Amino acid sequence: MDIQFTEEQELLRSSIQRVLRDQYDFDARRRIVASEQGWSRERWQAFAELGLFAAPFPEDVGGLGGGPLSTMVTMHEFGRHLVVEPFVETIVLAGGLIGHAGSEEQKRALIPDIIAGTKIWALAWTEKGSRFNLADVATTARRDGKDYVLTGEKTAVVAAPWADHLIVSARVAGHRWDRGGVSLFVVDRRAANLDLRSFKTIDGRRAAEVSLRDVRGRLLGNEGEGVSALEACRDRAIGALCAEAVGVMAELNSATLEYSKIRKQFGVTLGTFQVLQHRMVDMFIAHQEALSLMQHLNLSLDANEIGVSRLASGAKSKIGYAGRFVADQAVQIHGGMGMTDELNVGHYFKRISSINIQFGDPAYHVLRYAQLDAAA
Structure with missing residues (x-):
């Protein structure tokens, strides 16, 4: 599959490429990650001014109507x-x-504040022992006037240290695994009785353990519909993460190919060894297969096709295994320097590893794909 981008999508892609080339090279990225904040408000505002945040949203809320395809780009x-x-x-x-x-x-x-880049958000849905089950929620919420009061623990909430608001899943009824008893709530990250324990992730980002003790929050949407909303959100997130993974794989392949042309062993360049040529061909094929599947998934998300959740699990699994294969081979071909902080290859490897466990690892999605296939 090879998507023929529209004029607007090509313009979006070329604009992003130009900004990232000029302002976000590897050294700039290392400085951002090493800073006290761990991210750049200046870059964030530049992305907002470029229209990246408006692109996915429909026009009736101030967006540009680009949908999942703009997110993919x-x-x-x-x-x-x-x-x-x-x-x-x-x-x-x-x-x-x-x-x-x-x-x-x-x-x-x-x-509107999200589109303008003035507010940062994070989603707090994971809990200890819940694995990847969106309905496994022990955090509770009870109504108190117009608001709700939340109590519980959320773990590994990515971007929480940067956030102004959190969307928190909490149980209003039923037992711990009851789908129908989960709702979503908007919580101010600086609310009273909300404790945040921040840490760095292996890929250079920031996350936090979140503790809520009678924290006030506002219901998002309808009560009891949290799991179905999270499932639809997970499919869109998988589409975005798969696109990111394919971008990572492209850079790993390019870096490995260039390295094989200049690094010499036994007096000849690495690229002359047939066994390494075969490896790099396999890496290229894995990337191309992942690219096609990623495009297929995002086209299906854009069309809101029936069965897209099954396709999302298939893509997450296939692209996850392909990404890990490409990352492993890139590190091995680069040798010991492949995991040094000074070389970008190790950082791409760590990002692939993180993507693989977000919203379910490849093994989980193989099983989920089989279950959805049997139910179809």
Whole structure:
């Protein structure tokens, strides 16, 4: 599969490429990650001014109507440059949930600030022992006037240290695994009784353990519909993460090929060894297969096709295994220097490893794909 981009999509892609080439090379990225904040507000605002945050949203909320395909274009280029700013967390996850589950009043109140780049969001859904089950929620919420009071623990909330607001899943009824008892809530990250324990992730980003003790939050959408909203959000997030992974794979292949042309062993360049040529061909094939599947998934998401959730699991699994294969081979061919901090290859390897466990690792999605296939 090879998507023929529209004029608007080509313009978006070329604009992103230009900005990232000029402002987000590997050295600039290392400085951003090493800074106290761990991300760049200046770069974030530059992305907003470029229209990247408006692109996926429909026009009736101030967006440009680009949908999942604009997200795919953005995330593919972000993957090539290892962008750490929270586009997926704020635009795809939070923005997508507000657009999908929020009331008209909530959309008008919350989405414009996201598009303008003035507010950062994070999604707090994972809990200890829940693995990848969206319905496994022990955090509770009880109604108190117009608001709700939340109590519980959320783990590994990516971008929470940067966020102004969190979307938190919490149980209003039922047992721990009851799908129908989960709702979503908007919580101010600086709310009273909300404790944040920040840490660095292996790929250079920031996340946090979040503790809530009678924290006030506002219901997002309808009560009891949190799991279905999260499932739709997960499919869109997988589409974005797969695009990012394919961008990472493209850079790993390019770096490995260039290295094989200049690195000499036994008096000849590495690229002359047939066994390494075969490896790099396999890496190229894995990338091309992943690229086609990623495009197929995002086209299906854009068309809102029936069965897209099954396709998302298939893509997450296939691209996850392909990404790990390409990353492993790139590190091996580069040798010991492949995992040094000074070389970008190791950083791409770590990002692939992180993508592989977000919203379910490849093994989980193989099983989920089989279950959805049997149910079809």
